[in-house]
Amino acid sequence: HELKTAVAKAKGRTFQKTVRDLLLGTFPSLTNDDIRSTSMGASGEDVLLSAVAREKFRYSIECKSRHGIAVYSWLEQRADGAYPPIVFAKANHKEPIVILYAKDFLKLFHE
Numbered sequence: 001h002e003l004k005t006a007v008a009k010a011k012g013r014t015f016q017k018t019v020r021d022l023l024l025g026t027f028p029s030l031t032n033d034d035i036r037s038t039s040m041g042a043s044g045e046d047v048l049l050s051a052v053a054r055e056k057f058r059y060s061i062e063c064k065s066r067h068g069i070a071v072y073s074w075l076e077q078r079a080d081g082a083y084p085p086i087v088f089a090k091a092n093h094k095e096p097i098v099i100l101y102a103k104d105f106l107k108l109f110h111e
Contacts, residue, residue: 003068009040010021015065016046023047026106057109071099 016037023035034053038046047061071087078085084104090096 011065012063013037013040016063019063020047022102022106023053023057026109027053027111029058029111044054075099075101102109 017050034050046063088098
């Protein structure tokens with residue numbers, strides 16, 4: 001069980017760094033001091049943004065890396081190549097959410 005937990009934490013840590021790197025690539029004026037991956041188990045956001053970064057990207061980041069996530073099949077239903085796919089989804093008694101590929105979302109912010 002301990003090995004499984006350690007592997008899961010390492011996978012999560014790697015994904016947080018991937019998200020950090022995607023953001024740094026989107027905002028080349030920002031540095032590693034502006035966008036930081038937090039330690040595993042820390043409370044709050046998974047990727048911390050400086051005040052300067054927060055002006056450019058006004059979202060609170062939670063990272064989840066899982067073996068299988070059903071929403072990929074939803075996106076693939078719309079992946080005809082003409083336009084980037086986007087999914088609007090809603091659970092009972094919840095607010096609607098939007099799902100799209102990270103690269104398509106971050107294109108909205110490119111400096």
